[in-house]
Amino acid sequence: MVSWRLLFLWPVWKCAASFGDQDRVLSLVASGAALGGAVNVTCGVMASSPGRVWVEEMKTSCEATENAGSPEGGWIHYLSPGIPETQAELGHEDGIVMTILHQVTGSVLLTKTFNTWHPYTHAHDLKWWVGKVEAGRVIVLSVRRAGTYGLGPAIHTITHLGSLLVQYAPPLSLWVWVFVVGGKTLLESLAPNPRPLHSSLAALHTHSLTPAAPALPWPPGFPPMLVQLCNSHAVLGSLCDTVELLVFPSVAFTGNVRKGMMGMKKGMFGMEGVESTRESVASNRKIVLSQEGVVQVKSDTVGVVLSAGGRLQYLAHTLRQLLQASHVLPHRVLVVVGTTPDSGDADPDVVALLQVLRLNYRVVDVPSGSPSMNHRLFQYYRRVWELGVETFPHASYLAFLDEDVEVSRDWLALLLHLAPALEKDPSLWCVSGTSAAHIAIRSDPSLVTRGSRQPGWGFLVLAKDAREAVARWPRTSSVSVLYDTFLYTTLGHGRECLFPVLSRARHYGVGVNTLPEIHHFYFLERPLHDGSFTVLPPPSDFTRDRFEARVWSRLSAAVPLTTDPCAPGFIPITSSHDVVFFFYLESLTESSLEWTLLAECVGAWPYSTQGLHQGSVELPQAWGGSLWLVGVPASPYHILKPPHIHMWRLAEEDGSKQQQFFVETWRPRPILSNRTIQTAASHLFAPLHVGLQSL
Structure with a gap:
C-alpha cells in the first residue's frame, strides 16, 4: 500500500x-x-x-x-x-x-x-x-x-x-x-x-x-508552555481560544509539582488565588439527586483514573469535558500515560498538556516486544488499574475513563448516585455511564436499568473489586484478551451492571479496534445527555429483588405481539401500554439467530446478548410504553407467555438469508464505480435507514 x-x-x-x-x-x-x-x-x-x-x-x-x-x-x-x-x-x-x-x-x-x-x-x-x-x-x-x-x-x-x-x-x-x-x-x-x-x-x-497572517500577541496570563502547544498543534479547540478563555472550577491544591490539580480564574492558568477556595470546595461535595432526599456521597470517596496515549487532541477535549463536570475534583483525577512502542517514551506534548493543567499523572512503560497492539494494551490497562488502586488507597470507588470518551456534566454525579447499589446488592459489579446502544430506545435521562454486560466507557466499580481484578490480572504479554472482556468474565462472572438509558459517556474517538459499522450506528449516533439536572430513581430500586418485581409486574400486563418484527408497523402505538415479543433463545450467555436478526430489525444490540437482564430487555418508546423482548426458554420470564402465543423461531437457512438481506439493504458495503454527478448526489443524500442503491 x-x-x-x-x-x-x-x-x-x-x-x-x-x-x-x-x-x-x-x-x-x-x-x-x-x-x-x-x-x-x-x-x-x-x-x-x-x-x-x-x-x-x-x-x-x-x-x-x-x-x-x-x-x-x-x-x-x-x-x-x-x-x-x-x-x-x-x-x-x-x-x-x-x-x-x-x-x-x-x-x-x-x-x-x-x-x-x-x-x-x-x-x-x-x-x-x-x-x-x-x-x-x-x-x-x-x-x-x-x-x-x-x-x-x-x-x-x-x-x-x-x-x-x-x-x-x-x-x-x-x-x-x-x-x-x-x-x-x-x-x-x-x-x-x-x-x-x-x-x-x-x-x-x-x-x-x-x-501570511500577522503575528498577534498572546493575552497576558497565557503560560509559555501552553503558547508553545498552541503554536505547534492544531485541533486543541477552546484550549487555545484567546478570546474566551477556559474557566475551570478552582479547588484547593494538594500535591507536588508532578502530582497536582488545576485551579483557574478567568483568563489565568496556574495556582493563583487557589487557597481561598477551600470552603466552596467543601460545600460542593454533596449530591442532591434522589427523591428520597439528600444522598450524602462525598466526591472524595472516588478516584477518577483516565488512560491516555499519544492522541493529544482527543485527550484535550476529554479533559475539558471531565474537568467541567460536576463533582469532579481535579486532585482526585489521575491520568496514566502509556509510552509509544516506537520511542519507548511518553508523548512529550501530552506530558506538557498535563503539566499545564497541573493534573496528577504517571507515565507507565509497557515493555516492547508484544506480539500485537492488543497484547500491549492488555498489559497497559493492568498498570492503569494498579496505579488507580495505589493512588487512591482510601477511596470507596474507582471510576475509569479513556482519552477518547467524552462525558456529560452529570457523569460522575450519576455514577456516585447509583454507586451505593453496588454495596447493597452483590449481584451488581459496575455502574456504567454508557447506555446499551439501542437505536430504538427513547432517550429519557431519568431512566436507568440493569443487565449483564461489559462495563462500556466511563464506568465505576467498588475499590475492593478493582483490587481483586488487579490481583487476578495476568502479567504476561502472551495474553491478548481485550481488557473489558477480561473484566466482564472476571468481575462480572454472572453479575450485572447499572446503566442509564441516555448515555453520560460516549466513545467518540477512532482507535485500534474500531469497527466502522458498529461504531457509527451504536456509538457515534447515540445521543449524550446535556447534563441538565435530572431526578433519578433511588439506588434501592435496582437491587435484584425490587428490580425483578417491577419486571414481573410490567411483563404480566404487557400485550403480546405476533407479527413479523422485521416488517413495517411491528411496534404499534398503544397509548402507553407495554408490548412484549417472545423469541427463541436457548442460553443466557450465547446469542441465537433469532436474537441477531430481531435486534437488527428493532434497533437493539445485535452482536451478543449483552445488555439483557435474565434474557429480557426493555426498549422504552416515545409514546410512553415499552417494547419488551423475552427469550424462550432461557429467560425465567418466559412462563408469562400465553399458551396460544407462538414463540418466534426461524429455520436456520431462511433466517440467515433474511439477516443477510436486511444487513445488505440497510448497511451497504462500499462498492465504488463511476457515476454522473446527479446520480452521485442523490445517492449521497439517501437516508441511511432506507438503504443505498448498489453503486
Missing part, C-alpha cells in the same frame, strides 16, 4: 525569522490523484514594486534542512509512487487527507487521513476534527485515491464551513479545498475520475497564494 507523504520544507521559526516584518506570502500546491497526492508549502516575500502580483523571491525551504530534497530554488512537487493496476483495494492511507497550516508561519501542524471511501464512522470523525480547528488556521482537504463516497454525514458541516462543490462530488471524484477557518475559501476544485480506480491516472493539481 502506498503511503501519503507530506513534503514539509522548512522549520516553523525560520520562515518568520528570515523575513522579519516584511509582507510574507504562503504559496501552496495541493494535488489529489488516483495514484496518490501531495501538499507542498513554501514561504516568500511579496514584491515591493507596484503592479507585481507574484513574489520577488520564493525561498523554497527558508534555509531548508538537508533532507528537504530542495535544489537551488523553485517548486518540488512530490507525487506518491504509482499503485499496481491489480491493487484496487482501498486502505487506511486512502481517503480525505486533511493538512492544517499555521496561518502566521505556514508550518504544518497536522496531517491526518480519514478513510471516507468507507460509508461509516470516518465522516463523523472528520466532522469532529474540522469542528475543533482554531479560527484562522489554513486547512487543506484533498482526496487521495478515493474519499468522497462516504462523506454523507459530513457534507452539511463542510458546506456550512464554506465549500461550494463538495455536495456535488461523485463517489470517485478528485476534490481539493483550501480555506481559512472562520474566513474565506482560498481555492476549491473538483474533477470526476473517468476510469475505474485501479487503472485510473487521473490527477487534480491546484495552487494557492495567500498573504
